Amino acid sequence: MRTFLLLSSLSFALFVGIILISSRLPSPMPEQAVEGKLVWQKHNCISCHTLFGNGGYVGEDLTNITRKETPSQIVNYLIKPPVVPPNKYTHHPGLAIKDAQNLVHYLEFISTIPTLGWPPQKEKAGKES
Amino acid sequence: MKLLSFLPFLGKTQKPVVRKQQFLAQKISRRYCFTAVTLFALQSVVAVTGAIDLVIPDLPSPIPFEFGRAIHLGLADLWPLIGTMGMVYYFITAELDREIYSPPLARWQYWIVVLFSLAIFTSLSFKIGNGREFLEGLPVLYMGICISLALASYNLIRTLFMVKNNITPAAAVMTVGIIFLLLLLLPNTIFYSNPITDEATKFWVVHLWEEMAFELTSAGFIATFYVVSGLADRAKVEKWLYLEASLAVVGGLYGTGHHYYWIGFPAVWLVIGSLVSIVEVIPVGILVHMTYKGLKSKKNRSRREKLTLWLLLSSVFYHITGASLLGLLITIPWVNLYMHGTYVTSGHAHLALFGTLGFLVLSGCYYILSRGSEPTLKGYKSGVLAVILLNVGLLGMASALLAAGLKESYLWRYLGMDFEQVRLQLNLYLFIRALGGAVFALGDLFLFWLICKTWKQTKLPKR
Numbered sequence: 001m002r003t004f005l006l007l008s009s010l011s012f013a014l015f016v017g018i019i020l021i022s023s024r025l026p027s028p029m030p031e032q033a034v035e036g037k038l039v040w041q042k043h044n045c046i047s048c049h050t051l052f053g054n055g056g057y058v059g060e061d062l063t064n065i066t067r068k069e070t071p072s073q074i075v076n077y078l079i080k081p082p083v084v085p086p087n088k089y090t091h092h093p094g095l096a097i098k099d100a101q102n103l104v105h106y107l108e109f110i111s112t113i114p115t116l117g118w119p120p121q122k123e124k125a126g127k128e129s
Numbered sequence: 130m131k132l133l134s135f136l137p138f139l140g141k142t143q144k145p146v147v148r149k150q151q152f153l154a155q156k157i158s159r160r161y162c163f164t165a166v167t168l169f170a171l172q173s174v175v176a177v178t179g180a181i182d183l184v185i186p187d188l189p190s191p192i193p194f195e196f197g198r199a200i201h202l203g204l205a206d207l208w209p210l211i212g213t214m215g216m217v218y219y220f221i222t223a224e225l226d227r228e229i230y231s232p233p234l235a236r237w238q239y240w241i242v243v244l245f246s247l248a249i250f251t252s253l254s255f256k257i258g259n260g261r262e263f264l265e266g267l268p269v270l271y272m273g274i275c276i277s278l279a280l281a282s283y284n285l286i287r288t289l290f291m292v293k294n295n296i297t298p299a300a301a302v303m304t305v306g307i308i309f310l311l312l313l314l315l316p317n318t319i320f321y322s323n324p325i326t327d328e329a330t331k332f333w334v335v336h337l338w339e340e341m342a343f344e345l346t347s348a349g350f351i352a353t354f355y356v357v358s359g360l361a362d363r364a365k366v367e368k369w370l371y372l373e374a375s376l377a378v379v380g381g382l383y384g385t386g387h388h389y390y391w392i393g394f395p396a397v398w399l400v401i402g403s404l405v406s407i408v409e410v411i412p413v414g415i416l417v418h419m420t421y422k423g424l425k426s427k428k429n430r431s432r433r434e435k436l437t438l439w440l441l442l443s444s445v446f447y448h449i450t451g452a453s454l455l456g457l458l459i460t461i462p463w464v465n466l467y468m469h470g471t472y473v474t475s476g477h478a479h480l481a482l483f484g485t486l487g488f489l490v491l492s493g494c495y496y497i498l499s500r501g502s503e504p505t506l507k508g509y510k511s512g513v514l515a516v517i518l519l520n521v522g523l524l525g526m527a528s529a530l531l532a533a534g535l536k537e538s539y540l541w542r543y544l545g546m547d548f549e550q551v552r553l554q555l556n557l558y559l560f561i562r563a564l565g566g567a568v569f570a571l572g573d574l575f576l577f578w579l580i581c582k583t584w585k586q587t588k589l590p591k592r
Contacts, residue, residue: 001301004371008305008378012312015382022394023326034322041260047195052328052392053470055262056198057537058183060548061470086553087186093195110324116399118391120466120542 029109036106039099051110053118061119066108074107075100142508142579143499143586152222153232155497156589160239161215162494163584168208168246169491170577173570176201180563184556192254199253199265205482206263206334207246209490210274210310213346214242214281216493217303220353221288224300230287238280245273261317261327263335268318275318278311297363298370299349299356305374306345313337325393332388339486340409340452341381347489348373348416351441354496355423358434365422373415380409387460391469399462406460413453420445432509433499439516440492444485451480451527467542472555473534476527484523491576498580501587508579515575522569526562533558 040046048059065074078100081092095103179197182188190197218235222228229235249266252258258265285304289296313333321327352370355361386402420441430438455477459468468474495512504512533555541551 001296001298001371004301004375004378005305007375008309011379011382012309015385019326019329022389022398023323023329025323025325025393029322037322037324037327042258044195044199044256044258044260044265046260046262047198047265050470051324053474054328054331054388054392056195057470057472057475058194058552085549086556089187093193113325113393115391115393116396118466118469 026112026114030105032102032105033109034106036102036104036109039095039103040106043093043095052113052115062107062110063115063119064111066104066111071101071104071108074104078103141505142511143502143583144505151500151589152228154218154222154229154235155500157232157235157239158215158219158497159584161211161218162497163580164239164243165208165212165215165490166494166498166577166580168204168211169487170573172201172204172208173566173573175204177563177566177570180559180566184560184563193256196253196256196258196265199258200250202263203246203249203253203266206338207242207249207274209343209486210338211242211246212490212494213310213343214238214277214307215497216350216490217281217285217307217346219497220350220357220493221285221300221303223357224297224353225288225292225295227288227292230284230291234280234284238277238284241273241280242277245270245277248273261331264317264331268320271314272318275311275315278307278314282308282311298367298374299352302345302370302374303349303353305378306342306349309342309345309378310338313342328392329389329394332385336385336388337381339482340384341377343486344377344381344412344416345374347444347486348377348412348419350489350493351416351420351423354437354441354493355419355426358496359427360430360434361423361426365426366419369415369419373412373419376408376412376415380405380412384409387465390462390465403460403462406457410453410457413448417445417449432504432506433496433502436499436504436509436512436516437492437496439513440488440495443516443520444488444492447480447484447488447523451477452485456481467538468534471534471537471542472530472558473538476530476534479523479530480527484527488519495576495580495583499583499587501589502583504583508583511575511579515572515579518568518572518575520572522565522567522572525565525568527565529558529561529565533562 045062046055048056050056050061051063053061053063069077075097077092078095079097081094084090084092175197178190179194179201182190182194182197192200218229249270252267252270253265257267259267264271282304285307289300289304316330317334321330348370352366355366356363383401383405386398387406388402389398390402424438459465459473459477536558537551537555540546540554541548
């Protein structure tokens with residue numbers, strides 16, 4: 001039993017240490033991005049969308065959305081949310097403009113985090129520039 | 130009419146039998162188990178509603194999909210937790226053949242965990258939450274769950290100290306499992322601005338609760354179940370328990386690496402995650418070996434034991450297939466690159482979370498709540514029918530999700546088609562998933578009803 005307890009404690013301590021070292025951000029996170037993270041959490045966006053592939057599968061992964069759409073396009077989408085197909089009447093949840101802007105800052109920051117080549121989705125021609 | 134006779138709603142399903150002396154902790158564990166089974170019934174109803182919401186456009190709902198899903202995931206975490214708390218109290222007292230350190234503390238713990246769990250579900254239905262997958266409730270409410278787990282840990286440690294020289298492997302392993310549940314949830318009660326830390330910590334519950342902490346409580350439960358029910362010798366089932374537990378801890382911890390491939394962690398996690406995931410399969414193998422040894426030991430079993438085994442063997446089946454083998458396949462980095470973030474993950478999660486853990490907790494809860502009774506032939510058949518419906522429903526759901534995920538991986542990830550176009554092509558699979566969910570919910574409600582009747586009949590009069 002002692003060996004089991006010792007092994008468990010040491011493994012857990014080492015694991016926590018490695019996680020702390022591995023969690024370093026590539027650059028400091030701007031204040032607006034932190035605010036945007038709170039907006040993301042408050043509106044439970046994770047239930048329908050994924051970040052880094054983790055979350056709900058109903059909506060598109062948003063890890064690199066700011067590379068495909070401009071900030072103003074995303075803000076407009078969020079403050080005047082369109083109908084989400086296959087629905088005919090139900091709109092995407094909407095946000096106040098300030099919240100939408102902060103959320104875009106958060107998503108912009110997310111896209112700067114290196115994800116080792118994931119997602120493998122091919123970029124569409126003409127959208128990259 | 131013959132089919133109707135299987136239904137648990139009609140006729141006598143249980144007959145009383147003489148029970149041995151019951152410890153207070155075992156009596157208290159009944160309320161944990163009954164609450165767990167009730168929340169499980171609620172979960173399948175919530176989940177089916179959400180699945181239908183996805184296939185019927187513009188379906189009116191009092192709770193929006195995003196919060197309904199959050200309630201479903203919250204329930205998926207918390208009912209097995211509450212059931213496990215009850216099972217650990219029941220089987221530790223049976224294993225040590227003595228009362229726990231403090232039964233009143235176990236009662237307090239029950240009210241705290243139930244109160245905070247209900248607060249999580251209620252606040253989410255009012256669209257108040259914290260938006261972290263599987264931990265969508267407000268952090269302060271998870272602090273309440275932590276308090277409950279701290280009381281459990283304290284109570285169990287003190288109980289083990291009371292029998293210092295006679296601590297059995299199963300009792301020790303279950304106690305460590307409960308302590309780990311606390312240690313892994315605690316860091317999830319604070320806000321992380323760093324999204325990498327946030328993701329990493331989330332998997333301490335999403336992955337480590339199940340593949341480490343609950344694996345310890347499950348291993349302890351299976352061993353104790355065989356021993357206390359007289360189905361197998363202690364020596365046979367406990368022979369490899371510490372080895373199994375040690376591998377579950379080390380493999381579980383570093384195997385979390387397969388969730389860390391693409392969240393901003395260094396590339397070394399691709400190696401750690403994929404290699405240690407292989408180690409994770411070994412304790413499952415030992416667990417299966419232990420279950421097999423127990424099964425081989427005795428041929429004549431009561432109907433109550435057989436029904437418990439139906440549920441337990443369902444769990445073992447999904448542990449090997451859905452959780453371990455499928456899990457191992459999708460942790461291969463080259464496979465994961467394409468399948469991660471698609472419905473494949475969702476299919477795997479259903480098989481691993483409900484298939485493995487859910488069935489196991491149900492088997493323990495049924496065994497505890499049916500103590501002092503024996504199913505009639507009709508009751509037994511109703512129980513088996515419920516288990517079959519649960520299995521058919523789960524396999525239907527998971528197969529549909531896996532097929533949807535494979536198509537999604539190919540069209541979206543590999544060919545680079547537009548997400549919306551691909552999404553519209555998945556409707557048929559999501560419809561089949563909803564059908565599977567409905568069958569599953571039917572089995573769930575049958576089992577719930579049967580357990581309700583059993584619980585009512587085995588209730589002891591208040592002294």
